[in-house]
Each structure stands twice: as C-alpha cells, then as structure tokens.
Amino acid sequence: MRKIYNFSAGPAVLPEEVLEQAREEMLDWHGSGMSVMEMSHRGKEFMSIVDKAESDLRELANIPANYKVLFLQGGASSQFAVVPMNLLEGNTQADYVHTGQWSKKAASEAGQYCSVHITASSEQDGFNSVPPLEQWHISSDTAYVHYTPNETIGGVEFQWTPDLSVAPGGNGNIPLVADMSSNFLSRPFDVSKFGLIYAGAQKNVGPAGLVIVIIREDLLAIPPLPRTPTMYRYKTHADQASMYNTPPTYAIYIMGLVMEWLKKQGGLVAIEQRNIAKAKLIYDLIDASSFYHCPVSRSDRSRMNIPFTLSDSGLDEVFLKQAQAHGLLQLKGHRSVGGMRASIYNAMPLEGVQTLATFMREFEKNHV
Ligand SMILES: *Cc1c(COP(=O)(O)O)cnc(C)c1O
Numbered sequence: 610m611r612k613i614y615n616f617s618a619g620p621a622v623l624p625e626e627v628l629e630q631a632r633e634e635m636l637d638w639h640g641s642g643m644s645v646m647e648m649s650h651r652g653k654e655f656m657s658i659v660d661k662a663e664s665d666l667r668e669l670a671n672i673p674a675n676y677k678v679l680f681l682q683g684g685a686s687s688q689f690a691v692v693p694m695n696l697l698e699g700n701t702q703a704d705y706v707h708t709g710q711w712s713k714k715a716a717s718e719a720g721q722y723c724s725v726h727i728t729a730s731s732e733q734d735g736f737n738s739v740p741p742l743e744q745w746h747i748s749s750d751t752a753y754v755h756y757t758p759n760e761t762i763g764g765v766e767f768q769w770t771p772d773l774s775v776a777p778g779g780n781g782n783i784p785l786v787a788d789m790s791s792n793f794l795s796r797p798f799d800v801s802k803f804g805l806i807y808a809g810a811q812k813n814v815g816p817a818g819l820v821i822v823i824i825r826e827d828l829l830a831i832p833p834l835p836r837t838p839t840m841y842r843y844k845t846h847a848d849q850a851s852m853y854n855t856p857p858t859y860a861i862y863i864m865g866l867v868m869e870w871l872k873k874q875g876g877l878v879a880i881e882q883r884n885i886a887k888a889k890l891i892y893d894l895i896d897a898s899s900f901y902h903c904p905v906s907r908s909d910r911s912r913m914n915i916p917f918t919l920s921d922s923g924l925d926e927v928f929l930k931q932a933q934a935h936g937l938l939q940l941k942g943h944r945s946v947g948g949m950r951a952s953i954y955n956a957m958p959l960e961g962v963q964t965l966a967t968f969m970r971e972f973e974k975n976h977v
Pocket of ligand 1: 619683684685686687711757759760761788789790791809812
C-alpha cells in the first residue's frame, strides 16, 4: 500500500492494482519471457494486448462501429495542429469555443492553418463558467466546432454535450471536435454526438506518451492540407490500425490494464457516481467555509480538477507544506492562477479525498 495521495493534474495517479500488475508482469509477460517493453509491436503477443485494450475501450465507451480508435503520440498538444490539418477540407474557417487556457492553445495553433472564429467565450466572467448554447454563434462556413469539455487549469467542466443542430448558426452536419484529455472516461458520453474526440492518456487513463483519437470514419475521407506529414494524417494510422510506425507500446499496455480496472469498477456509470461523490466532499467543504474559496460557478464545476484559494494567500506555503507532511502531494495550483488545485481523477481513491477533506478542515480550524 502506498502512503501518499497524489493530486497532480498530470501525469496523474494511476490505480494501485494496475501498477502492481505491471510490476508482476514486468520481466515476463504471460510466460512470453519478455517485458512488454521489449516486444515487437507487430508480434502476436503485443497484437493481443492492443486488440484487448481497444475492445475494452470500445465496450466501456460504447463506441459505434463507424468510429476508428487510433493510438498516437505527440500528446494532446500535437492534435491542436493535426485536427485542422485533417479536417479543414478546403474551408478557411474553423470554430473554437473559448473557455480557458487549453481551448485557447488549441485555437491559437489552429490559427496557423485557418481563420479561427470564436463561437463563444467565457472571458467576461474570468473563465469561471461555460457559455450556454444559446450564446454560441457558429460561423456559416466553418469546418468543425472545437471545444474543451474539461478545462484542466480553470476547473471548468461542461455538464452537457453541445448539440450543434440547435446551436445558433449550427446544423447537424458540422463535426463536433472535443479535447477530452482531462475528463475522458470519467463519465458516460455519447460518442455518436462527436466527429472526433482526442485525449492525452496521462490525466485519466494511463502514462504520458499516448494520445487516443476516436474519429468518425467519414472524416477520414477528407483530404488533409497539402504537405501534411504522413505521421500527421489520421488516414495513415486508421489504415494501418495504429501500426504505421512503432506506437507507444508500453503506454498502450498500461492503458489496457486501466480499461480492465475500469470494467471491474463497474464501467463509466459506476465511476461517474464515485467521481460525483468525491468531488462533492471537497466542494461542500469549500462552500460551507469562508476560509476556502472556489471561483467557478456551481453548475460548471469540474469533477476532475478542483481549484481553490485560501482567504489569506500568505498561508499557501504553510498549507502545502503541512499537506505534504500528511501525505497529500501536488496540491499547488497551476503557476498561472496560483492557489491550490486538487485533481481527483478516476484513480484517486475515495479515502484520498476524505483524507484531504479532513486535513482542510483541520487547517482551517488552526488558522482562523
Ligand atoms: C494536459 C492537457 C493537454 C496537453 O496534453 P499534452 O499531452 O501535454 O500535450 C491538452 N488539453 C487538455 C484539456 C489537457 O488537460
């Protein structure tokens, strides 16, 4: 048993059972005599690992047959460019919903390939909410609409999936693109509502080095921009089942173990209930206190990343030091916002959140 709880925003906590299984299989995977790290990516052992990882993911997220799952590298950040390179299809415009730092990065990268139209923004309230669909304005000649379901830094999460067929200016044919890096598989979601989903693994489903892309097959027929590198064409990887080059094999293996773990937890419906309960422990505590403060509007608060401040920021260092002494690590807020941030992804056990809540109550008692 580990003695600490890791509240890092990413790379983040992984299920202890998964790490233990990886340790047991480290030198000799299933009698193969090899570590997964040493296997040929085209050999039958690794093929069975990647096939199982994909089919478990498909089962968990109920991914329809007309969607491809790709296991890529380069992190979510490279998708900021790969998405416009592959989806613009002669359009000169793409739509981006601006809800914080990650959506801003995605939009500014896309700006190198097309003109970016900001569909909606929550800038006027300091990015502490998500803009309601009625306030969206989708441009008439857009290639797709991109949004960030969970802003990891701001702690703002959409509790609904945008329906572009009823959004102002929208219609049912515009592909919806989502950067799901920080809430992927934390709750059920309807893949059929999306054209493309991408998620870096290191927040909720595995180690850094792997990014998962789920793309509707008809979008693979769009010709990429001229001179798009072979490695940056979705079709390259879709046609070769993510084996065009060497995929991040060990990261895929760990992700596969996380999928098995998720199934054992009861799947996405069950994990969502746990995530709701965990987040509620901290938000209730913050709301009942005048010592702690969370700036995010209640209806749009993230279940994954909880930013909060102390009434006296002079106490920040003491808080972090004492938290660390209690085995509560990585609670420092993002450098751009300060304060604290508790990231409580799927793999953060309830006991970790309870320990944090107890510590926060005690700290408040000792400092007011
Ligand atoms: C962490 C994160 C990224 C960046 O992921 P990398 O793998 O570091 O490129 C992008 N988007 C969101 C929402 C994130 O949380």
